[in-house]
Amino acid sequence: MKEDEDKARRRLLVLQIVQPGLAGLMDGSVSTLAPVFAAALATENSWDAFLVGIAASLGAGISMGIAEALSDDGSLTGPGHPWVRGVIRGAMTTLGGIGHTVRFLISQFQLALSIAIAVVLLALAVITWVRHPFMDTPVFSAALQVGLGGALVFVTGILIGKS
Numbered sequence: 610m611k612e613d614e615d616k617a618r619r620r621l622l623v624l625q626i627v628q629p630g631l632a633g634l635m636d637g638s639v640s641t642l643a644p645v646f647a648a649a650l651a652t653e654n655s656w657d658a659f660l661v662g663i664a665a666s667l668g669a670g671i672s673m674g675i676a677e678a679l680s681d682d683g684s685l686t687g688p689g690h691p692w693v694r695g696v697i698r699g700a701m702t703t704l705g706g707i708g709h710t711v712r713f714l715i716s717q718f719q720l721a722l723s724i725a726i727a728v729v730l731l732a733l734a735v736i737t738w739v740r741h742p743f744m745d746t747p748v749f750s751a752a753l754q755v756g757l758g759g760a761l762v763f764v765t766g767i768l769i770g771k772s
Contacts, residue, residue, distance in 0.1 A: 662713060669703070737752045
């Protein structure tokens with residue numbers, strides 16, 4: 610009986626908090642890579658990259674939060690109240706994008722770029738780590754999925770920024 614309650618509590622935690630938070634963090638971290646790094650490499654100006662990154666982060670956060678809030682009300686899948694999930698997903702999407710964007714407040718462009726790249730790698734590692742215990746994803750599989758997705762988007766930003 611106690612074991613069943615613990616499993617049910619864990620399932621609710623994963624469905625209501627971890628899953629929308631992780632999806633948001635992944636989306637924010639990855640979806641803002643291309644515009645931020647394209648702007649950074651095209652202009653070689655930290656402030657321009659910062660403005661693009663903030664716009665992309667906030668826009669993605671609002672979009673993903675609303676999309677989650679307007680999704681299933683829980684009657685079909687039972688993931689909890691959609692507005693709570695929406696706030697969590699929107700906030701984490703914004704946080705994921707801002708994580709590597711704020712580095713462009715450093716006026717020295719090369720330093721800002723180097724730190725932003727390091728932060729992106731750290732964020733992808735954190736996402737990989739969270740996927741393992743909470744989503745029952747093997748570490749290698751999680752790293753491959755997150756790394757491949759991040760690399761594809763990052764390369765897209767580089768190619769566009771350098772064109």
